[in-house]
Every structure is written in C-alpha cells, then in structure tokens.
Amino acid sequence: MKHSDIRTPLAKVRGLGSAHDGTGHFIWQRITAIALIPLSLWFVWSILHLTATGNTPDAVVHWFSHGFNATAIAVLLIAMFYHAKLGLQVVIEDYVHRVSIKFISLLANMFIMYGMAALSLVAVLKLHLQYVPQMGVAG
C-alpha cells in the first residue's frame, strides 16, 4: 500500500490504525454539528435583523462592537470551518482515488478552510475593535 494519508509512521506503528483517527473525526463532526445548530440559527436571525436596520458598514461595525455578537460569531466561524473541513475531507476520501490528487486535495482542503477561518476571525476582531461611539465611520 502506498501512503495515501497524512499520518506519520509513528501514528501507524502505535497500532491504533485508521479507526483511531476516524473516531476523532466522527466525534468532532458531531460536536461541531451540535454547536452549529443554535449558532447558525442565531446568525441567520441576526443577518435578517441587520438588513432590516440598514446593511451599512456603520451598522455592521456597531453590531460587531457588542462583545456577545463578536464572541458568538467567532465561535460560529471556528465550528463552521472545522465542520466544513471534516465534511469535505470525507467527500475527497470517498471520491478521489488517485493517491497524488487525493493528497493534494486533502492538503488544499485544510489550507483553504483554515485560511478562510483565519481571515474571517481577523476581520471580526477588526470590526469589534473598530467601533468609536462618538465618531461616525464614513461608508
């Protein structure tokens, strides 16, 4: 068998096999799924509220100035991108059979999902800290 995964020889020699890794994958897919039920519904509800009050940069910055909003969306983004990474990983493992393309796809999946998580978290942090109550932010 050729190497078709990203595990180290040590991980293999420990004898836990693919089931060890798979259990972690299974459990985290479910943990993030449960977390995403309230978080995603809250997010959709918030977006509807935000568009009702005018979807301007001003309104968005004001919304993100609330600690709860910024925290909840940060947790949402982490859970969402990890859930998406795990889900796409299974799709790649199921449908991509050529070892080289599979390896590149799995690597790209991780880089893109973690990269988008990092980008969005930095944006949320900036939006959270940006709000200055006395000054209007030009749109």
Added chain:
Amino acid sequence: MTVKTATPESKRPLSPHLQIYRPQLTSVLSITHRATGIALAIGTIFLVGWLWSAAYNSNCFNSINTFFTSILGRIMLVGWSFAFYFHLCNGIRHLFWDIGKGFEIPHAYRSGYAVVIVTIVLTGLTWIAVLSQAGSQ
C-alpha cells in the same frame, strides 16, 4: 499478497448498481445532504468576503451588498438559505440516528418527509421576512 478489488481491470460490477437503481426518498436525501454540505462550504467564500470587506474595504462591501440585492444575488441567497435549512434539518435527523433513534424504515421515511417540509417552510418564512423588510423600506 494482492487483494482483488472492484477496479476496472477486475471487471466486477460495483454495488450499488447506480444505472439500474431506483431513487428513493432516503437515498436522495442522503446525497442531497452531501451536495448541500459542499454548496455551503463554497458559500463560506462569500461570508469571508462580506466580513473582510466590512472590516477593510467599504467600497467592496457596498458592491457585495448591491450584488446580493440584485436578481442573481437573490437567487444565490435563496439557494443558500434552502441548502442551509436542509443541511440543518437533515443534520439533526442524522444526530438522532447517531444515538440509535429512528432507524426503522417507516421512521426514516417519516423523518425524511419532515425534513423536506420543514426546510421548505423555514426557507419560505425567511424570504417572507426579507421581502416584507424590502417592501417597508
């Protein structure tokens, strides 16, 4: 040791035989769960763009908002909301299966129809809310 697998050279048929397989509600919902998951993952690109432009580029932010109020943007958002509610409802169905509940075939069909109905209702309610906002502005 060589293991004989169902590769093209082994000429053995693959199961399930998709060419002669009659689609059922359960199998269609199963593949739709995966398809909506992929669509939602691609949709996150727009979420990142929205957040990033709100933080760093207000011109780009306004362009994105203009796009999402256009016809094409609205169609994409309707598709996104449908995919979201479907993946949410069917995901909850999967979580019940994970704790060993609802495996019997009549249950799987009943929960399957429930997923379809709740998805359509939630998508409809969301867009009634959006359009009533747009009408009142």
